Amino acid sequence: MSQMTQVPPPRTDSDGAALKAPRRPVSPQWAAWAFLAPVTLYLGLFYAYPLYRNIDLSLRHYTVRSFVRGDAPFTGLANYRMVFDDPTFAPALLHTVVFTGVCLVFQYAIGLALAVFFHQNFRLSATLRALFLVPWLLPLIVSASTWSWMLNSDSGVVNAVLHAVGIGPVNWLTSPSWSLTSVIIANIWIGVPFNLVVLHSGLQSIPASLYEAAALDGANAWQRFWRITFPLLRPVSAITLLLGLVYTLKVFDIIWIMTKGGPADSSTTFATWSYQLGFGNLLPAFGPGAAVGNLLVLAALVFGLIYVRVQRKQALS
Amino acid sequence: MRTRPLKTALGLLLTAIMLFPVYWMLNVSLTRDQDMRKSPPGLFPAHATLEGYRAVVDQQLPYLGTSLVIGLGTVALTVALAAPAGYALAKLRPRGGGILGFVLLVAQMIPGIIMAMGFYAIYLQLGLLQSVPGLIVADSTLAVPFAVLIFTAFMSTIPGELLQAAQMDGAHALRTFWSVVLPMSRNSVVTVSLFAFLWSWSDFIFASTLVNGGAHEPITLGIYHYIGNNNQQWNAIMATAVVASLPATVILVLAQRYVAAGVTAGAVKD
Numbered sequence A: 001m002s003q004m005t006q007v008p009p010p011r012t013d014s015d016g017a018a019l020k021a022p023r024r025p026v027s028p029q030w031a032a033w034a035f036l037a038p039v040t041l042y043l044g045l046f047y048a049y050p051l052y053r054n055i056d057l058s059l060r061h062y063t064v065r066s067f068v069r070g071d072a073p074f075t076g077l078a079n080y081r082m083v084f085d086d087p088t089f090a091p092a093l094l095h096t097v098v099f100t101g102v103c104l105v106f107q108y109a110i111g112l113a114l115a116v117f118f119h120q121n122f123r124l125s126a127t128l129r130a131l132f133l134v135p136w137l138l139p140l141i142v143s144a145s146t147w148s149w150m151l152n153s154d155s156g157v158v159n160a161v162l163h164a165v166g167i168g169p170v171n172w173l174t175s176p177s178w179s180l181t182s183v184i185i186a187n188i189w190i191g192v193p194f195n196l197v198v199l200h201s202g203l204q205s206i207p208a209s210l211y212e213a214a215a216l217d218g219a220n221a222w223q224r225f226w227r228i229t230f231p232l233l234r235p236v237s238a239i240t241l242l243l244g245l246v247y248t249l250k251v252f253d254i255i256w257i258m259t260k261g262g263p264a265d266s267s268t269t270f271a272t273w274s275y276q277l278g279f280g281n282l283l284p285a286f287g288p289g290a291a292v293g294n295l296l297v298l299a300a301l302v303f304g305l306i307y308v309r310v311q312r313k314q315a316l317s
Numbered sequence B: 001m002r003t004r005p006l007k008t009a010l011g012l013l014l015t016a017i018m019l020f021p022v023y024w025m026l027n028v029s030l031t032r033d034q035d036m037r038k039s040p041p042g043l044f045p046a047h048a049t050l051e052g053y054r055a056v057v058d059q060q061l062p063y064l065g066t067s068l069v070i071g072l073g074t075v076a077l078t079v080a081l082a083a084p085a086g087y088a089l090a091k092l093r094p095r096g097g098g099i100l101g102f103v104l105l106v107a108q109m110i111p112g113i114i115m116a117m118g119f120y121a122i123y124l125q126l127g128l129l130q131s132v133p134g135l136i137v138a139d140s141t142l143a144v145p146f147a148v149l150i151f152t153a154f155m156s157t158i159p160g161e162l163l164q165a166a167q168m169d170g171a172h173a174l175r176t177f178w179s180v181v182l183p184m185s186r187n188s189v190v191t192v193s194l195f196a197f198l199w200s201w202s203d204f205i206f207a208s209t210l211v212n213g214g215a216h217e218p219i220t221l222g223i224y225h226y227i228g229n230n231n232q233q234w235n236a237i238m239a240t241a242v243v244a245s246l247p248a249t250v251i252l253v254l255a256q257r258y259v260a261a262g263v264t265a266g267a268v269k270d
Helices: A010-020 A028-058 A064-069 A078-085 A089-119 A125-131 A140-150 A157-164 A179-203 A208-216 A221-232 A234-249 A253-259 A270-280 A286-316 B004-018 B020-029 B051-091 B097-107 B112-126 B132-155 B160-168 B173-184 B186-202 B205-211 B219-229 B234-254 B256-265
Strands: none
Touching: A028 A286, A028 B051, A028 B097, A028 B112, A028 B132, A028 B173, A064 B112, A078 A089, A078 A286, A089 A125, A089 A179, A089 A234, A089 A270, A089 B004, A125 A179, A125 B004, A140 A179, A140 A253, A140 B020, A140 B219, A140 B234, A179 A234, A179 A253, A179 B256, A208 A221, A221 A234, A234 A286, A253 A270, A270 A286, A270 B112, A270 B205, A286 B097, A286 B112, B004 B020, B020 B234, B051 B097, B051 B132, B051 B173, B051 B186, B051 B219, B051 B234, B097 B132, B112 B132, B112 B205, B132 B186, B132 B205, B160 B173, B173 B186, B186 B234, B186 B256, B205 B219, B219 B234, B234 B256
16 A cells, blocks of 8 residues: 555655645644644643642642632641641551552452453343443442442341341441441442453454364363463453552542541541542641642552553553 | 353343342332331332432432533533544644653543642632533543543544545645544544543532532532432432433443443553
């Protein structure tokens, strides 16, 4: 196809190309950036500036009055020191790590098992796979409030089922020892569809001939999974897990709607703590709230950059 | 081969388990007030009632209207910003385009609570709190980076010969974009619009920080206030949740392939 096009290699840029092909636009760079201008301006105004404001918030001592008037004194890292010394810091850090880790492991494992299952051709497999997307598409407030009612101590269906098999009622949302588990269960439910769909599309790129050859060699299904599927799926798995990590770190809606981070901070993570500080009280603490948020951004960016690196490497290979 | 009916049965069972919460939402939305605290709860709405849905019609319509307006506004803003950018990144080889693509990828990873706090501080000064346009702009940040990436990926598949032919005819870049690239990108416009709409329709964090207590609140806040105010009328709460889930359901039924395309596009390159 490339012999057909008579255009010289476009590397000769501006004036050279303009001489040989006068009908082509003289300055493609100019045109390209004209098309990019709106989105660039937008990124500056609505990403960079809010981020900058957030850093600024975290470095000043704000009261409600100085927040409105914008004359809060600069206090350096005082807000960060305050956050580190706060008794909520250690539990919030622990909950963030546990929440993210446990959600990731289960979402991935369940998603992969379902992907392998639905990869087989049977009647309705495509339709049922599509139905699995429903939890992922529902507004989070819908999922969170549905789970809240299902996990209600007295009238929830979960406790009714447990009662039927002889297990006493669990105070899912109101007991400090169960609240984190409850929000983790709800969030796993929401995250499984994403893992299923992405891993399923990864499975489709594994050549069927490999499985046929393995079957001829007498490998059973279990061996085929661990020797072929799992190793060949590694690039897709890495991407899925990293993306899941970045998304799970910032989960806020589910936890806030189900437990508000409580009772007694037992399910609070950095995301809900930040919101709690900034918006959850009558007397907002914007400075410390922004400081907690910025720690979260830092974590998200570190893993985000790892994700970008991995994806680049895979795109090249 | 012989095990296939069994597999279909297992598939049905797994799907039923996965979708049980959705069924439960429907079930509770049809349950009478007096049956709400029954123990054990009824697995089927034996005395189905539409009380809950009547409450939706009486109380939640303004919220739904606001959500619709905000969703459509977000879609328009997102496509208008992202489609030209996708075209430039895919076809015009801008210097520094790689950096912009990288910034967009990273922008998707900023936690919503950070953006919300930044927007709150800015809107407070500009007097944009509790305004619908303000919320549209904030909601669009959920979709714009994703949209640019989708458009870029799709528009790079448009054959260069086609665009060159258009330019030989004297069409400058804007005309090429408008009358060749955009019509050919209909699928990606649909995908982007669906997700932009769904995400803004589902947004809770921007709504609760930027328009809480205002005259125009979206349905997510409608449900949130409901839970906060009367945690007794769960049939009304769940009925509202069912209605709030309608866009997602309609989209999944009518535009399934666009949804699947969108889920995988961000994560997997093939």
